Amino acid sequence: MLKQVIAATNNAGKLREFQAILAPIGFTVVSMKEAGVAADPDETGTTFAENAKIKAQAVAELAGLPALADDSGLCVDALGGAPGIYTARFGGDIPQTEKNALLLRTLAETGSADRSARFVSAICLAYPDGSCVEAEGTCEGSILLEAAGTNGFGYDPIFADQWGRSFGELPAEEKNRISHRAAALAALAEKLRML
Numbered sequence: 001m002l003k004q005v006i007a008a009t010n011n012a013g014k015l016r017e018f019q020a021i022l023a024p025i026g027f028t029v030v031s032m033k034e035a036g037v038a039a040d041p042d043e044t045g046t047t048f049a050e051n052a053k054i055k056a057q058a059v060a061e062l063a064g065l066p067a068l069a070d071d072s073g074l075c076v077d078a079l080g081g082a083p084g085i086y087t088a089r090f091g092g093d094i095p096q097t098e099k100n101a102l103l104l105r106t107l108a109e110t111g112s113a114d115r116s117a118r119f120v121s122a123i124c125l126a127y128p129d130g131s132c133v134e135a136e137g138t139c140e141g142s143i144l145l146e147a148a149g150t151n152g153f154g155y156d157p158i159f160a161d162q163w164g165r166s167f168g169e170l171p172a173e174e175k176n177r178i179s180h181r182a183a184a185l186a187a188l189a190e191k192l193r194m195l
Contacts, residue, residue, distance in 0.1 A: 010032070043071065048085055050071075052124040067125070073120060115142040115144075119155075121181045137182065
């Protein structure tokens with residue numbers, strides 16, 4: 001039986017990833033717009049998991065349908081794990097290419113040779129009754145010296161996976177097999193199979 005969930009996000013890139021990764025396991029993911037829901041809850045959590053739950057529960061309550069939310073970010077070791085949960089807000093309201101350049105400059109200013117980093121994703125599937133299924137995933141890698149590629153979104157062009165390949169250069173299908181979001185969604189799917 002095909003299961004439908006609402007993606008509790010206004011990020012078109014995340015919506016496409018949800019759809020591509022969950023379709024093979026029997027889920028159809030619709031946007032908030034398609035579901036007739038408008039929500040932008042304040043992310044007041046102190047962890048990725050708390051923020052994902054806030055978003056998913058808000059949309060599930062409004063829509064009366066299951067809602068899927070992700071809170072994810074880039075954690076750079078030489079920056080003490082920053083930008084972390086503030087990844088989307090890093091640098092303020094500037095274009096993403098400028099945020100990427102700012103992160104590269106900030107890392108260079110530390111003088112550290114350590115470029116290790118990871119993308120982290122916390123996923124929450126919330127139901128209208130308030131119950132939730134949650135999972136997390138990570139993708140280890142490093143920060144490149146300069147942006148490479150135009151695929152993906154966000155910080156993808158400056159993040160390289162453990163084999164040194166820029167997420168900005170990977171085809172979407174390949175990124176969707178190895179990304180932090182893919183790992184989190186796979187863990188979520190496994191939990192759903194056990195329910």
